Amino acid sequence: xxxxxxxxxxxxxxxxxDKSIKCEQNLGxxxxxxxxxxxxxxxxxxxxxxxxxxxxxETVPNRFSPKSPxxxxxxxxxxxxxxxxxxxxxCASSPNSGSRTDTQYFxxxxxxxxx
Amino acid sequence: AQSVTxxxxxxxVSEGALVLLRCNYSSSVPPYLFWYVQYPNQGLQLLLKxxxxxxxxxxxxxxxxxxxKSETSFHLTKPSAHMSDAAEYxxxxxxxxxxxxxxxxxxxxxxxxP
Numbered sequence: 001x002x003x004x005x006x007x008x009x010x011x012x013x014x015x016x017x018d019k020s021i022k023c024e025q026n027l028g029x030x031x032x033x034x035x036x037x038x039x040x041x042x043x044x045x046x047x048x049x050x051x052x053x054x055x056x057x058e059t060v061p062n063r064f065s066p067k068s069p070x071x072x073x074x075x076x077x078x079x080x081x082x083x084x085x086x087x088x089x090x091c092a093s094s095p096n097s098g099s100r101t102d103t104q105y106f107x108x109x110x111x112x113x114x115x
Numbered sequence: 116a117q118s119v120t121x122x123x124x125x126x127x128v129s130e131g132a133l134v135l136l137r138c139n140y141s142s143s144v145p146p147y148l149f150w151y152v153q154y155p156n157q158g159l160q161l162l163l164k165x166x167x168x169x170x171x172x173x174x175x176x177x178x179x180x181x182x183x184k185s186e187t188s189f190h191l192t193k194p195s196a197h198m199s200d201a202a203e204y205x206x207x208x209x210x211x212x213x214x215x216x217x218x219x220x221x222x223x224x225x226x227x228x229p
Contacts, residue, residue, distance in 0.1 A: 004158070040221070044219070094215075100166075100215055101164070106160070108157060
């Protein structure tokens with residue numbers, strides 16, 4: 001049983017297109033995150049939702065829009081894709097954003113390539 | 116604000132040798148620190164975490180880390196490297212704000228030589 005799953009695993013698309021990445025967790029966690037890992041492996045938080053409510057929105061272009069239909073799902077929609085959006089996007093979840101000791105569980109990542 | 120610095124983007128050790136991966140933190144509040152491992156083309160997996168219960172933390176796969184407040188360090192060690200330890204290792208600190216996101220270091224690529 002996969003705890004945190006993402007689809008698709010690979011995504012290759014042209015500049016200017018709109019695409020979505022889906023994330024689902026079956027751990028019963030309240031909090032979900034999106035991280036971006038660039039070509040130098042640097043990981044940076046993008047968004048976080050707690051019980052479907054947006055609680056982190058880092059300095060991310062507004063072409064990126066997260067959506068949480070329920071607390072088990074957090075999707076990422078990207079409009080007007082640019083070359084610089086090429087990266088690996090990781091979804092993660094944790095039991096409760098209010099606890100600093102909670103472990104975050106990561107999905108396998110989605111490798112986005114913009115041509 | 117919290118941050119972590121990982122010294123050495125690449126570390127090579129021989130199989131059976133000691134592994135030492137360095138992490139220093141900066142935090143305005145007592146830090147909660149984590150080490151994650153990323154195997155090629157996979158997501159991140161928690162190795163261990165420091166939550167102030169004990170300064171020496173034991174994790175999975177024989178790894179451990181010691182929290183040293185005086186040195187603001189949380190270095191990761193393993194007495195004897197195995198080929199399967201080759202991976203990217205990330206140190207991270209948990210934020211103090213309401214959102215509690217992780218701030219990651221730049222990662223250390225560990226190579227294990229036969």
